Amino acid sequence: MxxxxxxxxxxxxxxxxxxxxxxxxARRWQEEGTYTFDRAKQQRSDVYAIDTPPPTVxxxxxxxxxxxxxxxxxxxxxxxxxxxxxFYPMGWDDNGLPTERRVQNVYGVRPDPxxxxxxxxxxxxxxxxxxxxxxxxxxxxxxxxxxCERLTAEDEQVFETLWRRLGxxxxxxxxxxxxxxxxxATSQRAFLRNLARGEAYQAEAPTLWDVGFATAVAQAExxxxxxxxxxxxxRFHGPGGREVLIDTTRPELLPACVxxxxxxxxxxxxxxxxxxxxxxxxxxEVPVRAHPLADPAKGTGIAMVCTFGxxxxxxxxxxxxxxxxxxxxxxxxxxxxxxxxxxxEPYAALxxxxxxxxxxxxxxxxxxxxxxxxxxxxxxxxxxxxERGDRPLEIVSTRQWYLRNGGRDADLREELLARGRELRWxxxxxxxxxxxxxxxxxxxxxxxxxxxFGVPVPxxxxxxxxxxxxxxxxxTPDESILPVDPSAEPPPGYQExxxxxxxxxxxxxxxxxxxxxxxxxxxxxxxxxxxxxxxxLVFPMDLRPQGQEIIRTWLFATVVRSHLEHGVLPWRDTxxxxxxxxxxxxxxxxxxxxxxxxxxxxxxxGSDAVRYWAASGKPGMDLAFDPAQIKVGRRLATKLLxxxxxxxxxxxxxxxxxxxxxxxxxxxxxxxxGVVGAATAAFDGYDHTAALMAAEAFFWRFCDDYIELVKxxxxxxxxGADSARAAxxxxxxxxxxxxxxxxxxxxEEVWSWWRFGSVHRAPWPTTYEVGRAVQGxxxxxxxxxxxxxxxxxxxxxxxxxxxxxxxxxxxxxxxPAALLDQLTLVAGDVRAAGRIAKLDLLPDRTxxxxxxxxx
Numbered sequence: 001m002x003x004x005x006x007x008x009x010x011x012x013x014x015x016x017x018x019x020x021x022x023x024x025x026a027r028r029w030q031e032e033g034t035y036t037f038d039r040a041k042q043q044r045s046d047v048y049a050i051d052t053p054p055p056t057v058x059x060x061x062x063x064x065x066x067x068x069x070x071x072x073x074x075x076x077x078x079x080x081x082x083x084x085x086x087f088y089p090m091g092w093d094d095n096g097l098p099t100e101r102r103v104q105n106v107y108g109v110r111p112d113p114x115x116x117x118x119x120x121x122x123x124x125x126x127x128x129x130x131x132x133x134x135x136x137x138x139x140x141x142x143x144x145x146x147x148c149e150r151l152t153a154e155d156e157q158v159f160e161t162l163w164r165r166l167g168x169x170x171x172x173x174x175x176x177x178x179x180x181x182x183x184x185a186t187s188q189r190a191f192l193r194n195l196a197r198g199e200a201y202q203a204e205a206p207t208l209w210d211v212g213f214a215t216a217v218a219q220a221e222x223x224x225x226x227x228x229x230x231x232x233x234x235r236f237h238g239p240g241g242r243e244v245l246i247d248t249t250r251p252e253l254l255p256a257c258v259x260x261x262x263x264x265x266x267x268x269x270x271x272x273x274x275x276x277x278x279x280x281x282x283x284x285e286v287p288v289r290a291h292p293l294a295d296p297a298k299g300t301g302i303a304m305v306c307t308f309g310x311x312x313x314x315x316x317x318x319x320x321x322x323x324x325x326x327x328x329x330x331x332x333x334x335x336x337x338x339x340x341x342x343x344x345e346p347y348a349a350l351x352x353x354x355x356x357x358x359x360x361x362x363x364x365x366x367x368x369x370x371x372x373x374x375x376x377x378x379x380x381x382x383x384x385x386x387e388r389g390d391r392p393l394e395i396v397s398t399r400q401w402y403l404r405n406g407g408r409d410a411d412l413r414e415e416l417l418a419r420g421r422e423l424r425w426x427x428x429x430x431x432x433x434x435x436x437x438x439x440x441x442x443x444x445x446x447x448x449x450x451x452x453f454g455v456p457v458p459x460x461x462x463x464x465x466x467x468x469x470x471x472x473x474x475x476t477p478d479e480s481i482l483p484v485d486p487s488a489e490p491p492p493g494y495q496e497x498x499x500x501x502x503x504x505x506x507x508x509x510x511x512x513x514x515x516x517x518x519x520x521x522x523x524x525x526x527x528x529x530x531x532x533x534x535x536x537l538v539f540p541m542d543l544r545p546q547g548q549e550i551i552r553t554w555l556f557a558t559v560v561r562s563h564l565e566h567g568v569l570p571w572r573d574t575x576x577x578x579x580x581x582x583x584x585x586x587x588x589x590x591x592x593x594x595x596x597x598x599x600x601x602x603x604x605x606g607s608d609a610v611r612y613w614a615a616s617g618k619p620g621m622d623l624a625f626d627p628a629q630i631k632v633g634r635r636l637a638t639k640l641l642x643x644x645x646x647x648x649x650x651x652x653x654x655x656x657x658x659x660x661x662x663x664x665x666x667x668x669x670x671x672x673x674g675v676v677g678a679a680t681a682a683f684d685g686y687d688h689t690a691a692l693m694a695a696e697a698f699f700w701r702f703c704d705d706y707i708e709l710v711k712x713x714x715x716x717x718x719x720g721a722d723s724a725r726a727a728x729x730x731x732x733x734x735x736x737x738x739x740x741x742x743x744x745x746x747x748e749e750v751w752s753w754w755r756f757g758s759v760h761r762a763p764w765p766t767t768y769e770v771g772r773a774v775q776g777x778x779x780x781x782x783x784x785x786x787x788x789x790x791x792x793x794x795x796x797x798x799x800x801x802x803x804x805x806x807x808x809x810x811x812x813x814x815x816p817a818a819l820l821d822q823l824t825l826v827a828g829d830v831r832a833a834g835r836i837a838k839l840d841l842l843p844d845r846t847x848x849x850x851x852x853x854x855x
Contacts, residue, residue: 009752009753009754009755009756010752010753011753011754012645012648012649012753012754013645013753016641016642016644016645016749017641018606018608018634018637018638018641018745018746021606021745021746021748021749022165022167022602022606022607022745024749025167025744025745025748025749026164026165026167029169029758029760030164030172032758034169034758034760034761035080035086035088035169035170035171035760036171036173037085037086037087037088037171037173037174038085039085039533039534039537042085042537044536044537046083046084046085047084047085047086047087047537047538047542048076048079048080048084048085048086048087048542048543049086049087049526049537049538049539049541049542049543049571050072050075050076050086050087050088050089050541050542050543050545051521051522051525051541051543051544051545051558051570051571052072052088052089052090052091052170052521052545053068053069053072053091053545053546053547053554054090054091054092054093054176054177054178054518054521055092055093055159056093056094056098057092057093057094057099057152057155057156057159058094058098058099058101058102058155060597061159061162061597061598062580062596062597062598063580063596063597063598063601063625064579064580065598066166066598066610066611066614067577067578067580067614067617067623068545068546068547068577069163069166069168070166070610070611070614070615070742071545071575071577071614071615071617071619071688072543072545072575073166073167073168073169073611073741073744074615074683074688074691074741074742075543075545075575075683075686075688075741076088076169076170077169077740077741077744077760078683078691078741078764080169080760080761081737081740081741081760081761081762081763081764082763082764083763083764086169087171087174087537087538087541088169088170088171088174089170089171089174089175089176089525090160090163090168090170090172090174090175091175091176091177091178091521091524091525092152092155092156092159092175092176092177092178093177093178093514093518094148094152094155094156094177094178094179095148095178095179095453095454095455095511095514095517096449096451096453096454096513096514097213097215097388097449097451097514098388099148099151099152099453100144100148100213100451100452100453101213101388102151103144103147103148103151103453104133104136105133106127106128106151107123107124107127107128107147107151108124108128108129108132108133108135108136108137109123109136109137109138109139109144109147110136110137110138110139110144111138111139111140111141111143111144111452112138112139112140112141113140113141113452113487113509115138115139115140115141115143116140117140117141117142117143118139118140118143121139121143123147123150141452141487142488144452144453145452145453148179148452148453149179152177152179156177160172160175162598162599162602165599165602165607166598166602166607166610166611167607167608167611167744167745169744169760174525176524176525178455178514178517178518178521178524179453179454179455179517181483182524182530183455183517183520183524184455184456184482184483184517185482185483185530186517186520186523186524186528186529187455187512187516187517187520187524188455188456188458188477188482188483188484189479189482189529190520190523190561190565191447191457191458191512191516192458192476192477192479193565194403194564194565195459195474195476197564198404199403199404199564200401200402200403200404200447201401201402201404202399202400202401202402202471202474203399203400203402204397204398204399205397205398205400206307206308206314206317206395206396206397207395207396207397207398207400207446208222208311208384208386208393208394208395208446209330209393209394209395209396209398210386210389210391210393211330211331211332211391211393211394212389212390212391213386213388213389213451214330214331214450215449215450215451216398216400216446216448216449216450217386217389217393217446218445218446218447218513218515219407219441219442219443219445219446221386221387221388221553222384222385222386222387222393223384223385223386223387224382224383224384224385225382225383225385226380226381226382226383227380227381227382227383227392228378228379228380229249229378229379229380229381229383230249230376230377230378230379231247231248231249231299231376231377231379232247232248232249232251232363232366232372232376233245233246233247233300233372233373233374234246234247234248234251234254234280234304234366234371234372234373235280235370235371235372235373236260236277236278236279236280236304237277237278237280238272238275238277238278238288239272239275239276239277242272244260244269244272244277244288244302245300245302245373246260246299246300246302246303246304247298247299247300247303248299248303248304249379249381250306250309250359251359251362251363251366252334252350252355252358252359252361252362253304253306253309253327253328254279254280254281254282254304254306254362254366255279255282255284255325255327255338255339255342255346255347255350256306256307256308256309256325256326256327256328256339257279257284257286257304257305257306257325258286258305258306258307258317258322258323258324258325259286259287259288259289259304259305259316259320259322260272260277260286260287260288260289260302260303260304260305261288261289261290261291261293261294261302261303261304261305261316261320262288262289262290262291262294262296262301262302262303263290263291263292263294263295263296263301264290264291264292265296266290266294266296266301266302268296268301268302269288269301269302272288272302273288273289273290274287274288275287275288276288279304280366280369280371281346281362281365281366281369281371282342282343282346282347283343284341284342284343286304287322288302289316289320289322291316291319291320293312293315293316305317305320305322306325307322307323307324307325307326307397308326308395308396308397309395310384310395311384311395311442313395314395315442323341324339324397325339325340325341325342326339326396326397327339327350328355328394328395328396329396330396330398330450332354332355332391332394333352333353333354333355334350334351334352334353334355334358335351336351336352337351338351346365349361349365350362355392355394363376399471400446400448400510401446401447401448401457401510401512402443402444402445402446402447403444403445403447403516403560404444404445404564405441405444405445405556405557405560406438406441406560407441407442407443407444407445408443408444413438413439413441415563416438416556416559416560416563417435417438417439419559419563419569420434420435420438420559422569423559423569423571423572423573423574424572424573424574425574425576426573426574426575426576426619426620426685426686427576427618427619427620427621429620430548430551430574430576430620433548433551433552434551434552434555434556437551437552437556438556445513445557445560446513447512447513447515447516448510448511448512448513449510449511449512449513449514450509450510451510451511452511453511454511454512454513454514454517455483455511455512455516455517456483456484456485456486456487456507456508456510456511456512457486457508457510457511457512458476458477458482458483458484458486458508459474459475459476459486459507459508460474460475460486460490460491460494460505460506460507460508461473461474461475461505461506461507461508462475462504462505463500463501463502463503463504463505463506464502464503465502465503466502467500467501467502469506474508475491475492475505477491477492478492479529485507486507486508486509487507487509488507489507490505491505491507515553515554515557516557518554518557518558519554519557519558519560519561520558520561521558522538522539522540522541522558522562522570522571523535523539523561523565525538526538526539526541539566539570540562540566540568540569540570540571540572541570541571541572542571542572542573543571543572543573543574543575544558544570544571544573544574544575545574545575545576545577546574546575546576546577547576547577548576548577548578548579548620549579551576555574558570573686575619575686576619576620577619577620578617578618578619578620578621578622578623579622579623580622580623580624580625581622581623581624581625582624582625583624583625583626587622596625598610601627601630605630605631605633605634606634606637606745607745608633608634608637608742608743608744608745608746609630609631609633609634609636609637610630610633611633611742611743611744612629612630612632612633612634612636612637612692612742612743613626613629613630613632613633615688615689615692615742616629616689616692617689618687618688618689618690619686619687619688633743636696636699636743637743637745637746639699639703640699640736640739640743640746640747640750641746641749641750643699643702643703643707644732644736644750644753645753646707646711647707647728647729647731647732648732648753648754650711650714650715650724650725650728651714651725652725652726652728652729652732652754653729653753653754654725654729655722655725655726655728655729656726656729656730656733657726657729657730657773658722658725658726658729658773659723659726659773659774659775660723660724660726660727660730660773660774660775661719661722661723661775661776662713662720662723662724662727662829663779663782663825663826664706664709664710664782664783664786664825664826664829665710665723665724665726665727666727666774666775666776666777666778666779667778667779667780667781667782667783667786667826668702668706668727668731668780668783669727669730669731669770669771669773669774669778670774670778670779670780671698671701671780671783672698672702672730672731672734672735672770673767673770673771673774673778674767674780675694675695675698675738676734676738676765676766676767676769676770677767678690678691678694679691679694679695679738680764680766682694683741688741688742691738691741691742692739692742695735695738695739698735699735699739701783701787702731702735704787705783705786705787705790706731706783706787707728708790708833709786709787709790709826709829709830709832709833710724710727710728710829710833711833712829712832712833713828713829713832714728720828726773727773730770730773732750733755733765734765734769734770736750736751736759737759737762737763737764737765738765740759740760740762744760747759748760779822781822782822782825782826785819785822785823785826785849786823786826786829786830788849789813789823789830789834789849789851790830790833790834792849792850792851792853793808793811793830793834793836793851793853794834796808796851796853797853800855802855805835806835806855807835807836807837808834808835808836808837808853808854808855809837809838809854809855810836810837810838810840810853810854811834811836811838811839811840811851811852811853811854812839812840812841812842812851812852812854813839813840813841813842813849813850813851814842814845814846814849814850814851814852815843815845815846815847815848815849815850816843816844816846816847816848817843817844819848819849820841820842820843823841823849824841827839827841836853
């Protein structure tokens with residue numbers, strides 16, 4: 001690492017400009033190792049470790065990314081200036097469904113595990129047409145994975161370029177990917193340990209299934225979307241010919257019906273409980289049972305239970321120990337054969353149809369049988385989707401891997417709730433979302449996925465003499481050989497030639513949920529089990545910054561993994577971002593098509609200006625995208641250049657650390673000391689917005705009032721001029737450091753004109769430092785009083801349409817005697833700035849200060 005403290009001073013340029021400083025300083029920071037994590041001779045207390053969110057590499061970064069990552073960067077820069085060695089990595093979340101879908105769309109391909117690897121295969125040189133996407137080329141699993149790796153590598157380079165342009169102070173040598181070798185080994189090691197402790201288990205169970213992606217989906221990945229539907233009233237046939245009416249939106253699941261359920265206190269159906277009823281069309285006898293989840297006010301008050309229509313069906317099926325009649329396959333179509341006990345003849349009309357087609361056919365069959373009562377009643381209702389999918393989820397029975405998360409273990413649930421209370425939440429109310437999620441879990445975490453580009457589940461299964469897998473005794477690798485790919489490698493003690501043969505083995509074909517890897521980001525980047533010294537320095541980490549919408553996934557999952565493996569929280573603090581809103585106050589999202597990409601804005605206005613806009617939003621608070629606010633940031637950065645050039649042109653650079661002695665100078669520094677205290681407290685509380693507001697409000701007073709009041713004296717010589725230059729030097733040095741976390745480029749540029757090293761390695765300013773530059777008492781009210789007096793003189797000139805340089809032969813100051821006594825302390829600066837030849841003080845003529853000018 002280059003010693004930045006020895007970097008030469010550049011000198012004040014003749015024409016300062018913001019243009020091009022991003023490229024200059026991004027390159028210099030990289031060359032000089034300004035943000036490199038130095039692990040030598042560090043204690044844990046010296047390190048500030050950040051668990052940086054790895055953005056999903058499946059498209060473009062947008063302003064929401066700029067918003068939240070800027071917030072984290074201000075924390076990193078502040079902590080670095082406070083003397084902490086900052087561990088600030090960057091990762092890329094590149095495995096999983098988003099990457100697969102992007103590869104399929106860009107290249108018009110689809111993986112087929114049955115095909116052999118073709119080392120000569122090459123993808124299309126240009127993006128394919130829509131027609132090619134609808135008729136994709138089938139390629140082998142390994143060819144597809146190679147294509148995913150190729151595209152993500154290209155995307156990652158684009159992302160890194162933009163992050164460097166934005167000025168993120170990450171250590172790029174710490175970059176990782178969630179599909180990289182280290183991440184795969186870490187993820188598999190954690191899974192194997194979960195398995196050994198009984199925290200990971202396999203089960204054949206009802207599974208939320210995305211038909212489009214052909215994979216299982218976890219509870220945390222669900223979202224409800226309002227969709228049109230219709231209630232159909234069906235006539236079941238009860239004992240003694242009794243008519244039992246059922247309202248349902250899923251008549252196509254009638255052959256999967258296994259029971260009718262009513263509420264235990266519903267007197268309308270009390271006599272039916274324990275009896276049975278026959279399904280229309282199929283004539284299958286199903287029991288009538290009672291359960292408290294049945295809603296007497298919904299529909300007719302009695303519901304049919306199908307395996308499986310929704311999550312409530314799963315609950316009823318499990319708790320009432322009902323039969324299983326599955327009719328929907330993994331492809332989203334009705335199975336070719338009816339379930340046991342369902343007559344084949346009426347079912348044949350449904351076999352092989354899509355869900356929507358089967359619904360239409362079933363309605364016709366019900367109508368023909370006379371068991372459709374009335375016309376379907378249109379409704380709009382919430383339907384469950386995978387958050388990245390475009391087709392409603394189905395529930396199918398599959399064998400999957402689960403990880404215990406408290407959903408079925410009350411003791412573990414309480415332990416995880418207690419972890420949430422240990423964590424410092426910013427803002428504090430976000431903890432309630434965590435508790436609501438944990439308290440509402442209905443099952444364990446489904447961590448296996450039927451996809452390709454992911455971390456393989458690291459197990460194999462013995463095949464018995466009939467070629468059937470022994471699911472209950474999976475074969476596992478030793479941790480020393482991780483990562484492994486069971487689909488391409490044999491287990492220890494077997495040969496590849498035994499794959500799929502009786503007496504041989506078969507590899508688990510699934511991959512782990514992307515969150516099962518992302519939940520281990522502290523372990524992946526911290527060197528868990530591979531670099532014990534590094535892990536000691538950074539874990540548990542200090543900060544997890546992230547979006548509020550993934551509290552239930554990334555945050556909770558990381559807490560689960562750390563709790564199970566290490567018995568501690570993975571970090572001390574978490575800061576949650578708000579959302580970016582469009583001008584209509586609607587959340588920006590790719591699905592709505594209202595996102596704004598940042599690169600053009602960064603080029604047009606400069607990175608500091610965009611960061612200024614981002615820093616205007618507090619943690620947890622939504623912020624509207626406002627180009628006008630970006631322009632304000634540009635104006636601030638430009639003013640910082642020009643004001644610094646002016647102050648340094650007065651000789652401030654040579655007066656640093658000299659004492660300020662004049663009342664106006666000490667007054668300005670006394671006010672600045674208060675700003676330093678306020679900004680420091682704000683940053684300590686993760687309130688970058690308050691810190692910026694305090695620094696910015698003072699800066700404009702410094703430029704508009706103090707510099708105008710003091711510049712005539714500063715141009716001169718003698719003790720008064722020396723005091724002015726000393727005050728300017730201290731104020732400039734302090735303000736550059738106050739702005740540095742938010743405006744890294746312009747502050748570094750100005751710092752380089754007159755100071756050695758990097759402003760971002762300089763110590764954060766303290767009230768002690770400012771106070772040390774003040775000789776004698778400092779009263780901030782003196783600066784405000786002088787500014788008020790000068791402002792009145794300027795208004796008088798403006799009202800007479802005179803230049804601000806016009807002379808004022810006589811001015812009279814009226815006000816309380818005590819106030820005028822204070823004014824005498826700064827009268828010389830007021831006269832010089834206002835070009836007043838004579839200033840008379842007339843005490844006790846008015847109750848407040850009045851400056852009357854005679855021209």
